[in-house]
Amino acid sequence: MTNNKPLVLMTHELPEDWVGELLDDYQVITGFNEKRGLDSRLIKHLDKAEGILCLLDDPIPAEALERAPDLKVISSMAVGVDNIDVAACTRLGIPVGHTPGVLTEGTADLTVALLLAVCRRLPTASEDARQGRWKNWDPTGWLGMDLNNSTVGIVGLGKIGTAVGERLASFGAQIIFNNRSPQPEKEKKLNATQVELDELLRTSDFICLHAPLTEETANLINEQAFQKMKSSAILINAARGAIVDTQALTRALKEGWIWAAGLDVTDPEPLPPNHPLYKLDNCLITPHIGSATFQIRQTMANIAIENLSAGIKGIRLPYCANPEIYT
Ligand code: GLV
Numbered sequence: 001m002t003n004n005k006p007l008v009l010m011t012h013e014l015p016e017d018w019v020g021e022l023l024d025d026y027q028v029i030t031g032f033n034e035k036r037g038l039d040s041r042l043i044k045h046l047d048k049a050e051g052i053l054c055l056l057d058d059p060i061p062a063e064a065l066e067r068a069p070d071l072k073v074i075s076s077m078a079v080g081v082d083n084i085d086v087a088a089c090t091r092l093g094i095p096v097g098h099t100p101g102v103l104t105e106g107t108a109d110l111t112v113a114l115l116l117a118v119c120r121r122l123p124t125a126s127e128d129a130r131q132g133r134w135k136n137w138d139p140t141g142w143l144g145m146d147l148n149n150s151t152v153g154i155v156g157l158g159k160i161g162t163a164v165g166e167r168l169a170s171f172g173a174q175i176i177f178n179n180r181s182p183q184p185e186k187e188k189k190l191n192a193t194q195v196e197l198d199e200l201l202r203t204s205d206f207i208c209l210h211a212p213l214t215e216e217t218a219n220l221i222n223e224q225a226f227q228k229m230k231s232s233a234i235l236i237n238a239a240r241g242a243i244v245d246t247q248a249l250t251r252a253l254k255e256g257w258i259w260a261a262g263l264d265v266t267d268p269e270p271l272p273p274n275h276p277l278y279k280l281d282n283c284l285i286t287p288h289i290g291s292a293t294f295q296i297r298q299t300m301a302n303i304a305i306e307n308l309s310a311g312i313k314g315i316r317l318p319y320c321a322n323p324e325i326y327t
Contacts, residue, residue: 264287
């Protein structure tokens with residue numbers, strides 16, 4: 001390779017007007033948009049790569065890092081970094097960049113949109129109107145669930161969980177939450193109560209998942225968890241699909257263990273078009289669009305490039321998911 005600029009492997013193209021001149025200092029090789037991870041176009045350049053710019057569904061395993069002796073940074077255009085072997089990066093002293101904060105409010109908005117759409121059955125009602133099934137004002141037609149005076153259980157009271165709590169409290173819901181550590185300030189702000197997961201599952205009308213995907217949270221919402229929930233409960237997942245056992249969820253929805261679910265994330269992702277969950281009218285699925293606004297996605301791209309540049313220059317990343325490498 002004749003170019004002396006640091007080599008960056010980018011797993012997916014980004015719009016020209018988002019990137020501008022930000023990547024001009026680098027030699028950038030872009031992967032196939034339709035393939036995830038370090039595809040055949042990228043993998044052969046790993047030995048010379050100084051930076052990787054990836055998305056949340058690009059697996060970056062330890063084996064890839066071992067093939068990249070010059071790698072100085074991995075920067076993901078996402079807040080969650082469960083697709084990257086962060087422990088291996090930390091061991092090798094490679095900083096992992098991510099984009100927290102910028103997508104908090106947008107993801108909270110999407111969560112509330114999903115919750116309202118599910119509890120008031122908007123997709124079914126809209127489709128029925130379109131298909132001519134709206135004959136007259138039906139006293140028992142399209143009945144849903146009240147948010148006012150309900151109990152909302154938030155699993156994971158981080159930035160997004162808190163923003164969701166604020167929104168739902170203003171709808172008249174009582175907030176309870178489960179979190180690894182106590183959150184006295186947020187508890188006060190939301191007039192919320194911290195409870196054990198078991199109590200949250202048993203007493204919530206709405207259960208909103210906002211925890212990161214870790215060994216502790218993988219499959220947290222499994223068959224036993226669904227059996228504890230109220231039959232009128234609504235599950236909302238806008239965090240990571242693998243926090244929920246998909247088979248157990250399908251059974252819970254089919255057999256009426258819970259009333260409905262709204263999912264912005266699934267396991268697997270994407271959920272194949274023939275998956276039984278799509279056939280259930282008590283399940284609303286959106287394609288991982290929590291941060292999908294023009295403004296947020298452009299800001300995420302800019303932050304991801306900022307992290308990438310800092311890493312290549314050897315300075316501290318503005319937003320680092322493994323800051324322990326600096327101590
Ligand atoms: C979205 O899920 C993100 O992690 O950015």
